[in-house]
Amino acid sequence: MELEEMKMLWQQMSQKLEQQRLVTDQIIIEMTQQKYSNRFNKLYFFESLGTVVCVAIAILILVNFRKLDTWYLVTCGAFVTAFLLVMPLLTLRSLQRIKRLSVSQFSYKEMLVRFEKSKHRVLLLQRGSLILSALLAVLILPVFQKIFKNEDLFQQDIELSLWISVGVMLLFLFFFARWGYRCYQSVTRSAEGILKELEE
Amino acid sequence: MRPETEFIQTIKDNEGIIYKITRVYTNDRASQEDLYQEIVYQLWKSFETFEGRSKRSTWIYRVALNTAIAYLNREKRRGPSVALDLEFDDQFTEEDEDLEAKLSLLYDHIQRLNVIEKGLILLHLEGRSYEEIAAITGFSKSNVGTRLGRIRQKLKTNIKK
Numbered sequence: 001m002e003l004e005e006m007k008m009l010w011q012q013m014s015q016k017l018e019q020q021r022l023v024t025d026q027i028i029i030e031m032t033q034q035k036y037s038n039r040f041n042k043l044y045f046f047e048s049l050g051t052v053v054c055v056a057i058a059i060l061i062l063v064n065f066r067k068l069d070t071w072y073l074v075t076c077g078a079f080v081t082a083f084l085l086v087m088p089l090l091t092l093r094s095l096q097r098i099k100r101l102s103v104s105q106f107s108y109k110e111m112l113v114r115f116e117k118s119k120h121r122v123l124l125l126q127r128g129s130l131i132l133s134a135l136l137a138v139l140i141l142p143v144f145q146k147i148f149k150n151e152d153l154f155q156q157d158i159e160l161s162l163w164i165s166v167g168v169m170l171l172f173l174f175f176f177a178r179w180g181y182r183c184y185q186s187v188t189r190s191a192e193g194i195l196k197e198l199e200e
Numbered sequence: 201m202r203p204e205t206e207f208i209q210t211i212k213d214n215e216g217i218i219y220k221i222t223r224v225y226t227n228d229r230a231s232q233e234d235l236y237q238e239i240v241y242q243l244w245k246s247f248e249t250f251e252g253r254s255k256r257s258t259w260i261y262r263v264a265l266n267t268a269i270a271y272l273n274r275e276k277r278r279g280p281s282v283a284l285d286l287e288f289d290d291q292f293t294e295e296d297e298d299l300e301a302k303l304s305l306l307y308d309h310i311q312r313l314n315v316i317e318k319g320l321i322l323l324h325l326e327g328r329s330y331e332e333i334a335a336i337t338g339f340s341k342s343n344v345g346t347r348l349g350r351i352r353q354k355l356k357t358n359i360k361k
Contacts, residue, residue, distance in 0.1 A: 003352050006306055010220075010325040013303055016296065017216035023240075028208050031237045032244035103266035104246035104259070107338025108319050111266045115273050197316055 051088035058084040064147045072154060073146055076139040083136050087129045094122045113198055116191045123188050130180050134173040138166065207247050211240055214260050217326070221261075224310055224322050225268040235271050242267045254335065261328075261336045265319050272315070312358055317351050324348055 023031075058081045068077045101114055142153040211218070218239050226232040243263050250259050310321060323333045334341045 003355060006309075006355075007325055007327075009299075009302055009306055011327070012299060014216055014220070014326075016299070017219060021212075022215045022219055023211065025208050028211050028240060029204070031240040032207070101270065102246075103242050103270060104249065104263050106266065107262065108265050108269070108336060109316075109338035111269050112315065115269055119273065194315065197314070 048092065051092055054084040054088045061143060061147065067147050067150070068143065069146075070152065070154075073142060073152070077143050080136060080140050080143050083132055087125075087132070090125055091122075091129070094118065094125060109198060112194060116195045116198075119191050120188060120195075123191075127181065130177050134170070134177060137169060137173060141166070203248060207244060210247075210256070210260075211243070214257075217257075217260060218264055220326070221264045221268055221322065223307060224318055225272060227311070235268060238271055239264045239267045255332070257328075258332060258335050261323065261326075265322075265336065269315065309355055309358055313351065313354065317347070317354070320344065320347055321351050321355075324351075 061077055061081050061084075065074075065077055065081075068074050097118055101111065101118075103111070106114065145151050145153045218236055222232045222235045222239065226235050243260065246259075246263055250256075254262075310318060313321060319337060320333065320339075323336060328336070330341045330344045333339075333344045337344070339347065
C-alpha cells in the first residue's frame with residue numbers, strides 16, 4: 001500500500017464518517033460535565049490516599065520517637081520517617097506537574113518534549129524509591145518492634161522464622177527491583193529516543 | 201448562539217476527525233471511547249479561551265493530538281472507568297467490509313510508527329497543508345516536509361516486509 005493509496009482510503013473513510021452520527025447532543029453534554037472528568041482524577045486520588053497512609057505512619061513514628069533509645073534505632077527511625085514523608089510528596093509533585101500541562105497551550109512538539117522530560121523525571125524518582133523501599137522494608141522492622149513491643153531487635157536472639165521471612169522478602173525485593181529496573185531502562189531509552197528525534 | 205449550542209455544533213461538525221485520531225492512538229474499543237470523551241472534555245475546557253485566535257480546525261487538531269499524548273502517558277496508570285456507551289460499533293455496513301479490512305491494514309501500518317510520526321502522517325492523510333501541519337505540531341514547514349519524506353520511506357519498507 002503506497003502513501004497515495006493510503007490517502008485515497010483515508011478520504012473514503014472520511015466521507016463515510018461524515019454521513020454518520022457518532023454522538024448525540026446529550027452525550028456531548030455529558031462529556032463536558034465535571035462528573036465525567038472526575039474519573040480521570042482517580043489516579044491522583046489513589047496516589048493521595050497512599051500519601052495520607054505514609055504520612056500517618058510517619059506521624060505515628062514521630063509521636064513515639066522518644067521510645068527509640070539507641071543511636072541505631074534513632075537512625076532507623078529517622079530514615080523511615082524521612083522516606084515516608086519525602087518520597088510520596090515528590091511523586092505527587094511530579095504527577096501534579098504532568099497534570100497541569102495544558103493541552104491547548106502547547107504545540108504537539110512542545111507537548112511531547114514536556115511529557116518525555118516529565119516521564120524521565122518520574123522514572124528517575126521511581127528508580128530511586130525502588131532501591132530505598134528495600135531498605136525501608138528492612139529498617140521498619142526494628143522501629144516497629146521497639147515502638148509496639150518495646151523490644152530491641154538488634155539485641156535479641158532472632159528466631160529462625162524471622163530470618164527466613166526477611167530472607168524471602170529481600171529475595172522477592174531483589175527480583176522485583178531487577179524487573180522494575182529493566183522496565184525503567186527500556187522506557188527511559190524510548191523517552192530519550194523520542195527527545196533526540198524531536199531535536200533533529 | 202449560546203456557547204453550549206455552538207460547542208455541540210462544533211463537535212458534531214468535527215466528530216469524524218476526533219474518531220480518526222482516537223483510532224490511531226488506541227488499540228481497543230474501550231480505550232478509543234475513553235480517549236474520545238477526554239478529547240471532547242478538553243475541547244470544552246478550552247472552548248471559551250479559544251476565541252478564534254487560530255483556525256478552528258488547527259485548534260481542534262492541536263487539542264485532540266495533545267490530549268492523545270497525555271492519554272497515552274496516563275492510560276497505563278489509570279484505574280477502571282465508566283463508559284458512556286458511544287455508538288462506535290457498526291460504523292461500516294456489510295458491503296463496506298472490504299473497505300474496513302483495508303482500513304485495518306492502514307491503521308496497522310500507522311500503529312507501527314512512533315508518536316511523532318503518527319501525528320504527522322495523520323495530519324498529512326487528513327489533507328492538511330505543510331503550513332497548517334507546522335502550525336499544529338510546532339515543527340517548521342521545511343522540517344515537516346523532511347519528516348514526511350522519511351515516514352514515506354519507512355512506510356514503504358514496513359509494507360514490503
